[in-house]
Amino acid sequence: MTLPAVAGNTIQASDLYQLARPSGGQETGKWHLATTIVANNDVVALYMPSQSRGQTPVSVSIDTADQAPVGGLGTMQTTDLTSSGFLIFCINGTASGNANAGGNYTISF
Amino acid sequence: MAVQSIDEHGNLTWKCPHWSEDAEQPCGTVCQHHISHEAIQWHGHPNSKPEHRTVSLPPCSVCGAQTFLKVAFSEKELKAPNMWQNWTEWHEGKLADLLQQHEAEQGEAPHKAMLAQQIAAYQIAKQAGGYHTESHAMAMRHVEMGKQLIASGKRPIVSPTASIPPIAPEQPKTEAQMLAEARALLEAHGLKVFVIPYDPEKEGEREEVDAKSIHA
Numbered sequence: 001m002t003l004p005a006v007a008g009n010t011i012q013a014s015d016l017y018q019l020a021r022p023s024g025g026q027e028t029g030k031w032h033l034a035t036t037i038v039a040n041n042d043v044v045a046l047y048m049p050s051q052s053r054g055q056t057p058v059s060v061s062i063d064t065a066d067q068a069p070v071g072g073l074g075t076m077q078t079t080d081l082t083s084s085g086f087l088i089f090c091i092n093g094t095a096s097g098n099a100n101a102g103g104n105y106t107i108s109f
Numbered sequence: 110m111a112v113q114s115i116d117e118h119g120n121l122t123w124k125c126p127h128w129s130e131d132a133e134q135p136c137g138t139v140c141q142h143h144i145s146h147e148a149i150q151w152h153g154h155p156n157s158k159p160e161h162r163t164v165s166l167p168p169c170s171v172c173g174a175q176t177f178l179k180v181a182f183s184e185k186e187l188k189a190p191n192m193w194q195n196w197t198e199w200h201e202g203k204l205a206d207l208l209q210q211h212e213a214e215q216g217e218a219p220h221k222a223m224l225a226q227q228i229a230a231y232q233i234a235k236q237a238g239g240y241h242t243e244s245h246a247m248a249m250r251h252v253e254m255g256k257q258l259i260a261s262g263k264r265p266i267v268s269p270t271a272s273i274p275p276i277a278p279e280q281p282k283t284e285a286q287m288l289a290e291a292r293a294l295l296e297a298h299g300l301k302v303f304v305i306p307y308d309p310e311k312e313g314e315r316e317e318v319d320a321k322s323i324h325a
Contacts, residue, residue, distance in 0.1 A: 023191045023242035026135065028128040043155060056182065056189040058247045059111040060163075061127040063174040077152045078177040080161040083189065089154055106135065106174075108111060108126045109191045109244060 021052045021109040031062065032102030037072045037093040044073070044099060045089035050107060053083065057107045060086050064103040072096030081107075111166070111176055112250045119144035119257050123166060127174035136172040144257055151258070151265040152177060162265045164255060180255030182248050192248065195239040204231045 021027060033046045050057070060078050069076060072094040080087040086107070093099060113122045120143055125136040142149065146167055153162035160181040168175045186192070211224040234240040258264075282290075292302045 021191060023194075023244040025191070026126065026128065045154060054189060055191040056186040056244070056248070057179060058244060058251060059126060059176050059178045061125070061169075061174045061176040063127065063129065063172065065130060065173075077163075077165070079153045079157060079163050081163060081177065081179045082161075083186070087154060091155070104128065104130050104174075106126055106128045 019051065019053060021055045023109065025052075025055075025109045027052055027107040027109070029105055030066070030102070031088055031105050032066065033073075033076075033088065033090075034100045034102075037096045037099050040094050041091075042093050042095075043089055043091050044093055045087055047085060047087050048105060049085040050083065052107075052109065055109045056083055057081050057086075057109050059108045061106045061108075062088065062103060064101055066102040066104070067100050069099075069101040071099035073099045073101050076101055111178060112247065112254060113139075115144075115250055115254050115257070119261065121149075121166075121254065123176075125169040125172060125174065126176060127169060127172055129172050129174070136169055136174065138169055138171040140167070140169070142167055144254065144261060144263070148175075149258070149263070151263065153265060159265055164251075164258060178251045178254065179248070180251045182252065187245060187248065192242055192245040193239055194242055196235050196237075200231065200234065204228065204235065207231065 027050060029048070029051075031046065031048055033044065035044050037044060060081050062076060062078060064076065069090065073090045073096075074092040076088055076090055078086050078088050086105075088105075090101075111123050111126050113124055115121050120141065122139065122141050125138040125140065127136045128134075129136065148165060148167035150165050151162050152165055153159075160183070162181070163177040164180050166176045166178065207224060207228045211221060211228060214221045214224060288304065292304075295302050
């Protein structure tokens with residue numbers, strides 16, 4: 001279906017891929033974390049909801065192409081990967097008022 | 110994407126699945142590592158459930174992205190539509206086409222044998238009611254990798270507070286408890302403690318206490 005959608009257009013199966021990724025499909029997007037780290041070794045985290053529902057992901061990859069971790073943030077990690085999304089977090093932050101990091105993510109199904 | 114193969118010795122072949130911004134296709138860089146690589150580690154938020162932890166791969170040497178693998182899957186997750194494909198009328202039609210082609214094949218034996226193999230695979234799937242997809246195979250490789258990591262000694266780090274039960278709120282001490290604690294403290298310093306019950310009717314009165322009688 002071409003965009004913008006108008007009455008009479010046919011919805012193709014591929015139009016629904018965002019909501020129901022098939023085997024081998026991938027979802028891409030942006031993430032960005034900006035926060036204050038109150039004390040050393042605080043954990044800062046950001047939950048990223050997935051657009052897809054009901055499909056089981058097998059991996060997620062992230063980069064920090066938009067903003068390399070600054071302001072006390074260490075290496076960004078991901079965990080809790082489910083059909084609803086995943087968690088990006090940093091566990092070794094040092095106290096700072098301007099912690100900032102961002103980039104791209106790719107969820108593989 | 111991600112883990113293409115893992116052998117029984119822990120040698121891993123994986124393909125970077127990451128899409129960089131404005132990229133027209135995923136990175137796709139093929140990498141080979143052993144599970145003993147320092148960057149292959151367990152990751153998890155403190156106190157998160159063990160089954161929610163991921164395993165990291167080394168950062169991609171081309172795009173710099175780091176991939177984290179899901180290595181534990183529930184039964185429900187393994188039956189998701191991208192993991193299991195149900196047998197449908199479409200598959201029935203494809204099987205019928207293959208059977209027709211096999212029957213009509215007059216040519217080379219290898220081609221007929223190839224058709225026979227495809228028909229056998231379809232019939233197995235039909236009996237099972239469906240078939241596992243490539244995503245399921247990928248998930249199984251990730252599970253195998255998780256097992257090999259644990260067998261090699263790399264285990265998920267459990268938060269030191271994860272197994273400590275919540276501290277119950279402190280209950281206020283009774284008068285008897287406070288008295289017992291005070292007595293114990295004073296006696297520990299070599300003092301004798303005599304408890305004289307409080308009589309509110311005698312508030313303000315001075316009562317002489319015979320020390321000898323007390324000691325007796």
